[in-house]
Amino acid sequence: MKDWAVAVHENFKTLGVRVVGYVPDAGHKKLIELCQTDATLRSVVLSTEEEGIGLLAGAWLGGARGALLMQSSGVGNCINALGMVRECRFPLLMLVTMRGEFGEFNPWQVPMGQATPVVLAAMGVVVHQAATAEEVAPAVNAASQLAYGSYQAVAVLISQGVIGIKSFQEQSDQ
Amino acid sequence: MSGLLRRRDAVKALLEKRAGVLVVAGLGSTAWDCTAAGDSPLTFPLWGAMGNAAMIGLGLALAQPSRRVLVITGDGEMLMGLGALATIGVQKPGNLAVVVIDNERYGETGMQATHTAHGVDLAKVALGCGFGSAMQVREPEELAALCTAVHAGQGPLLAQVKVAAEKLPLVLPPREGGLLKTRFRRALLGERADLD
Numbered sequence: 001m002k003d004w005a006v007a008v009h010e011n012f013k014t015l016g017v018r019v020v021g022y023v024p025d026a027g028h029k030k031l032i033e034l035c036q037t038d039a040t041l042r043s044v045v046l047s048t049e050e051e052g053i054g055l056l057a058g059a060w061l062g063g064a065r066g067a068l069l070m071q072s073s074g075v076g077n078c079i080n081a082l083g084m085v086r087e088c089r090f091p092l093l094m095l096v097t098m099r100g101e102f103g104e105f106n107p108w109q110v111p112m113g114q115a116t117p118v119v120l121a122a123m124g125v126v127v128h129q130a131a132t133a134e135e136v137a138p139a140v141n142a143a144s145q146l147a148y149g150s151y152q153a154v155a156v157l158i159s160q161g162v163i164g165i166k167s168f169q170e171q172s173d174q
Numbered sequence: 175m176s177g178l179l180r181r182r183d184a185v186k187a188l189l190e191k192r193a194g195v196l197v198v199a200g201l202g203s204t205a206w207d208c209t210a211a212g213d214s215p216l217t218f219p220l221w222g223a224m225g226n227a228a229m230i231g232l233g234l235a236l237a238q239p240s241r242r243v244l245v246i247t248g249d250g251e252m253l254m255g256l257g258a259l260a261t262i263g264v265q266k267p268g269n270l271a272v273v274v275i276d277n278e279r280y281g282e283t284g285m286q287a288t289h290t291a292h293g294v295d296l297a298k299v300a301l302g303c304g305f306g307s308a309m310q311v312r313e314p315e316e317l318a319a320l321c322t323a324v325h326a327g328q329g330p331l332l333a334q335v336k337v338a339a340e341k342l343p344l345v346l347p348p349r350e351g352g353l354l355k356t357r358f359r360r361a362l363l364g365e366r367a368d369l370d
Contacts, residue, residue, distance in 0.1 A: 019236055054226035058198070061359060
């Protein structure tokens with residue numbers, strides 16, 4: 001099976017994504033590296049996730065498509081900025097690697113992880129879930145169509161089961 | 175302490191020769207200042223998303239590298255998104271200028287003092303973040319140099335313009351976000367905006 005990060009990067013190319021904003025997460029490591037080495041994409045490291053909402057809004061104002069990569073803890077940082085997305089009907093494609101969700105070992109991750117789909121829905125963001133590695137690429141394909149075909153804000157939540165982090169040691173080894 | 179400059183004079187000077195410059199106006203007084211200088215479809219005035227004006231400017235600057243992008247925002251708005259200066263400093267967009275109209279107050283909520291009233295120097299922060307140039311502007315005689323730097327200088331630039339703390343008549347742009355987005359894209363991209 002093709003690595004989901006490779007398939008998602010190919011989807012970005014097909015979609016015409018020109019700007020990728022990210023706050024690093026171990027689960028996004030390979031996709032971030034693929035984007036950083038792609039000369040047709042501008043990879044933008046963010047100091048906090050909400051910056052990415054503004055980045056992609058500005059890119060869309062300028063005629064460019066984008067995508068935003070973050071961990072579930074970062075979704076909480078985006079909430080007020082998502083109000084602009086909804087009021088202006090900006091298209092938005094978010095790929096969220098989940099923590100606090102499937103076999104979490106760090107209790108501090110659990111509250112935001114469990115609240116992630118709830119608060120996204122509360123702000124009008126359509127949520128797609130990818131529970132297995134096989135589901136990630138189809139979910140991102142569908143989400144990108146919904147975002148840029150139908151001008152919606154869409155988040156793909158990539159399960160902690162896909163990322164497979166079950167201990168601090170595994171996290172540091174990623 | 176507040177400067178001698180008046181905010182609407184500074185913003186008017188920045189915008190009166192704007193030509194094709196793309197403008198993002200931070201929420202509150204700077205949006206009203208930009209509207210007072212003349213509403214334009216190529217101005218995107220914010221009514222919310224506090225702290226994100228500079229990042230919207232960055233996204234726009236990256237998407238439109240051949241156009242100049244000018245963010246005009248307030249000190250309170252900029253302080254809420256200081257990390258954006260680090261993010262811009264990494265990207266170093268040559269076509270982006272951020273002008274902070276600094277009255278050292280939260281003007282929409284009762285004129286409470288902001289951090290800049292206590293000495294926080296946004297120009298130094300920008301330099302520390304990797305901006306190629308940053309300046310503080312305090313005198314009317316400095317406005318011409320500010321306009322030259324914004325419209326012809328190499329970015330990214332941050333200018334902290336110290337202005338008097340004054341309450342001025344509201345001059346409001348349209349409020350509806352969808353309208354503001356669509357008029358901006360149509361003015362910039364033409365018919366393609368509606369088909370993309």
